[in-house]
Amino acid sequence: MQLSNYLFFTTTCDEALDFYARCGLGHVVEVLRYGVDGMPVKNEALRGKVMHAKFQGPGLLFYASDNDDAEPMRGSAHLLAMDNRDATNKLFQALGVGGTVTTPLGIQAWGDYYGKLTDRFGVQWMLNCAKGDG
Template sequence: MQLSNYLFFTTSCEQALSFYTRCGLGHLVEVLRYGEGGMAVHNEAMRGRIMHAKFEGQGVLFYASDNDDAEPMRGSAHILMMDDREQTKALFGRLAEGGVITTPLAIQPWGDFFGKLTDQFGVQWMLNCAA
């Protein structure tokens, strides 16, 4: 058994996954699109959008898709456990582009270097670098 997150976007899945690739989190390893290869299209506006995608990188695995009935993201966050403070700062800065920092990177009461943000696609990220 393995737990992985599944992100639901309304129409920006491809842009989000491209952004995460540019941030250095990994890359798209599998993609199925509405209307291609026998994939059903229940809404013509969804034709060609991502029905299912797998995203992988070093220590990163999640799935994503576009859904015209998706609810806004809330109540969940990706947490990246890091071991290099400079890499943590760099990745945090890239993910924060166009987003909102909710907890600036700093040493926290538990002693780790930690920050939290919501990216431009509404996905919450927490980065924690052990002291």
């Protein structure tokens, strides 16, 4: 058994996945599109949009799609366990472009370097760099 997140966007899946790739998280390794290569189209507004995508990077795997009945993302976050404070700073800054920082990066009560943000697509990210890692 393996748990992976599945992100639902309404029409911005391509834009979001491109953003995550530019942030250095990884890249799309598989994509199916509504109305392409025999894939069904339940709503013409979704034709050509992402029906299913697999995004993968070092230590990271999630899935995503455009969906006309997607609910706003809430109640879940991606937690990235980082091992380098400089890399944590760089990724946090990249993911935060156009988003909202809810917990600025800093040493927390439990001793780790941690921050939380919601990116411009509504996805929550928590970055945690264990104490002593610099």
